[in-house]
Amino acid sequence: MTGDEKEGTSMAVTLAEVAAHAGVSPATVSRVLNGGYPVAGGTRTRVERAVEELGYVANAPARALAAATSDLVGVLVHDVADSYFGILAGALQGALGPETPARSGSGRLAVVCNTQGTPAAELAYLTLLEGQRAGGVVLTGGAVEEVEHTVALTTRVARLASAGTPVVLCGRPPLTVPDGLPVATVVFDDHGGAFRLAEHLLALGHRRIAYVAGPAGLSTSRERLAGHRAALERFDPAVAEECDTLTVHAGFERSAGYDATRALLRRGESFTAVVAANDTVATGIVAALREQGIRIPEDVSVAGFDDLPFCVDTAPPLTTVRVPLREAGILAAQLVTGRRQPPPDGITTLATELMVRGSTAPPAAGRQP
Amino acid sequence: MTGDEKEGTSMAVTLAEVAAHAGVSPATVSRVLNGGYPVAGGTRTRVERAVEELGYVANAPARALAAATSDLVGVLVHDVADSYFGILAGALQGALGPETPARSGSGRLAVVCNTQGTPAAELAYLTLLEGQRAGGVVLTGGAVEEVEHTVALTTRVARLASAGTPVVLCGRPPLTVPDGLPVATVVFDDHGGAFRLAEHLLALGHRRIAYVAGPAGLSTSRERLAGHRAALERFDPAVAEECDTLTVHAGFERSAGYDATRALLRRGESFTAVVAANDTVATGIVAALREQGIRIPEDVSVAGFDDLPFCVDTAPPLTTVRVPLREAGILAAQLVTGRRQPPPDGITTLATELMVRGSTAPPAAGRQP
């Protein structure tokens, strides 16, 4: 331990002090610290010792001011407390750190912003990040599909990008920005996942499938619902039509699933399977069904979307469309830091996976009531 | 819409430009922007219009450099993907924003750092945040109780605090720092929660209670286990002793619960209840039990610690010690931003709540095998 930092009302050590201590110029210290510059071995050593002895920690704001870019990466999520975003943000944050965990002092920091999926918050945070001269921004989660917002968002994103800030859209549709701007997109095959999930349920004999979708107006809700309906339509237009009555738009919280299910039941609808917007919603659905004495999955089979493997083998839902959130987070981190180049069209599509745990056919009594 | 921002390879608008556009000095613009300074009404209006017209966004790094403090708040968590930390971080982040959601451009940003609970990462991130001249730092989650690390951590925290950065320890033991330093602590009544949980199980007749604890050496694991054991001890020293054999230290992931349970069963232990380090672990426990054909909660009752209410009424565990994470997050945000003063001793203790969903007595066959 060489630690010799002095306590007190201490004002931080500056690069100049390190330079003086090492008997070199500030410029040289900067070079040693930033690497990638020819510096004599002896000089380098002296500087490093000085840094060590003084406990020098570079002033990031100053560096950002001079370099016109910080090592902050903004991550916009609807809500980190939601496992979907928690997993995504966690993977992203982890992949942002130094490749070599060795030398600390490096590494980019993740600025997590909860937008609740609202346009206003989204724009506000983008402004804040623009002010921080963020080194990158990742927008995650379904986008509100509303022209006014899309235009405003496109403007802000283009502005960030043209100022040199790489932007990555993750789990939301691409934005139309001028060519050459560093805007990449990572999307999940939500449509395909929902399609295969519906196919699976149909194959098991389910015909009346309830669907507790995410909020209307959200890109992900639309994509998934479209995939779901496409599968039903392809199977039998009549079934598709019938199922439209069984579709409810709700939120992403547990209560959304609970309330939606109660509403469906109160309305007197009968169904042998329910698809949930995500597994959190699924837990609410399960609770509501249990409360009514409906057995799961004997009476009703529950399925969901997410990346919560435990729901697959612990309790219903027994079928889950797994969205590769970790992979996406890592990919987004690489794209936003330039460690990886986006494909020519800027769009990377990640496949979703249908995870099935046992076949739960609908009860005989449930068929076509 | 007055928006008239020009696109291109644009270099951002500066305060000086706004000043020129408004026909005032930079100093005046700064005053208008930062408020709390006497500025003539007319002048203020002109400046505000100039800001609007030019689409000016202040350069945060420059501001931080000049002001010697940024509006970034570091939040260290073990893993945001873990609901415990996700909920905590989410609430914290939300409470950090402007009180009046009106004017954007304000608001402090949360820098979320995953430490995996490792000392090295913890120290590394603190250094990074020190470099950012963070406006505050919140350390969450159990602390590794190891003198060497505690000393290193105390040093870094004291250093941050003495440099004017408020530090809040949340869900971990207080640190001994020199008086007058802005270091506050928010703790959960882990001991009490575990105590009451054990009492509850004992009251139901359970005598052989397995305990899948968190990692050994972690403050939270110790506190909870201590509370648990204290209750058993108080009830009957013999029972306490017996239960020690049924205690396993594991991680906080689902697999930890799964593996631990399999190990217990393989070892031939019999028990009528299991307490999990958290609800995620509980799901793993449940999975392992189910796999062995053990019925829950008829054969074995599962209980956990967390703030995942859905586990309480959807599936086992049927009993949960609810840790007030949201409240803690908000409180930490207020303390770190100075919107709230810590009590004289700097320590705030938040009560935990025992949430019970039905009484699950141990099966007659299970009593004292």
Add this chain to the structure above:
DNA sequence: TTGAAAGCGATACCAG
């Protein structure tokens, strides 16, 4: 109430 000017701490260009 407003303006002028001196930093804040690091980067990077230009010499040497």
Add this chain to the structure above:
DNA sequence: CTGGTATCGCTTTCAA
């Protein structure tokens, strides 16, 4: 390879 030094954009005395 190393040393000056002019920025970077904003805050903050100090005067006026």
